[in-house]
Amino acid sequence: RKEVEQDPGPFNVPEGATVAFNCTYSNSASQSFFWYRQDCRKEPKLLMSVYSSGNEDGRFTAQLNRASQYISLLIRDSKLSDSATYLCVVNARNQFYFGTGTSLTVIP
Amino acid sequence: DGGITQSPKYLFRKEGQNVTLSCEQNLNHDAMYWYRQDPGQGLRLIYYSQIVNDFQKGDIAEGYSVSREKKESFPLTVTSAQKNPTAFYLCASSLGRDFEKLFFGSGTQLSVL
Numbered sequence A: 001r002k003e004v005e006q007d008p009g010p011f012n013v014p015e016g017a018t019v020a021f022n023c024t025y026s027n028s029a030s031q032s033f034f035w036y037r038q039d040c041r042k043e044p045k046l047l048m049s050v051y052s053s054g055n056e057d058g059r060f061t062a063q064l065n066r067a068s069q070y071i072s073l074l075i076r077d078s079k080l081s082d083s084a085t086y087l088c089v090v091n092a093r094n095q096f097y098f099g100t101g102t103s104l105t106v107i108p
Numbered sequence B: 001d002g003g004i005t006q007s008p009k010y011l012f013r014k015e016g017q018n019v020t021l022s023c024e025q026n027l028n029h030d031a032m033y034w035y036r037q038d039p040g041q042g043l044r045l046i047y048y049s050q051i052v053n054d055f056q057k058g059d060i061a062e063g064y065s066v067s068r069e070k071k072e073s074f075p076l077t078v079t080s081a082q083k084n085p086t087a088f089y090l091c092a093s094s095l096g097r098d099f100e101k102l103f104f105g106s107g108t109q110l111s112v113l
Helices: none
Strands: A004-006 A011-014 A019-025 A032-038 A045-050 A055-057 A060-065 A070-075 A084-092 A095-098 A102-107 B004-007 B010-013 B019-025 B031-037 B043-051 B054-057 B064-066 B076-078 B087-094 B108-112
Touching: A004 A084, A011 A019, A019 A084, A019 A102, A032 A060, A032 A070, A045 A055, A045 A060, A045 A070, A070 A084, A095 B043, B004 B087, B010 B019, B019 B031, B019 B087, B019 B108, B043 B064
Parallel strands: A011 A102, B010 B108
Antiparallel strands: A004 A019, A019 A070, A032 A045, A032 A084, A055 A060, A060 A070, A084 A095, A084 A102, B004 B019, B019 B076, B031 B043, B031 B087, B043 B054, B064 B076, B087 B108
16 A cells, blocks of 8 residues: 555646645654645645644645545635646655645646 | 755766766755656655765665765765666755655756667
């Protein structure tokens, strides 16, 4: 079983839509959780950390459910510039585990 | 500005040749990592180092070697034993403590001639 599993998509949504990505992790000792954004042939960049209480940054909301070992990312009012691959990343004892990424294309 | 610098951006390897990818960071991070990314796949860990003069194999270390003689530097050598080296290589670093996030270099695309 993979450490981190994501739906690879692709998700093709119109501008202004709300889209949600999900991620599950297998290691119950996981300590910290992140969403990264990766553009084609570029390095991943931190989008946001994910906290147990849930957190929001503008149009982006991240949720963590430790009991279900589940992480989510919600993007509201999608922009063309949101088109990218979104990586779910989990840190367990200073080892980072990556999902394969979810591809998002926002269509005009 | 602090950050991680990878070079070169593009690298070509001839058959039987060893090539070295450079990774330098000025973030004063203890931990450094090398990942390989193939098209449509997630990042796979090649090697990591939590402290100077120490490093451990990741999931796909065969055909690769590293050194960590300085805190700032973590070069990766792709040896001739790596039969399928074409990939996007990413170097990353973190403070090495719990809950710390990962910072990435801009990557090196390695191709075989």
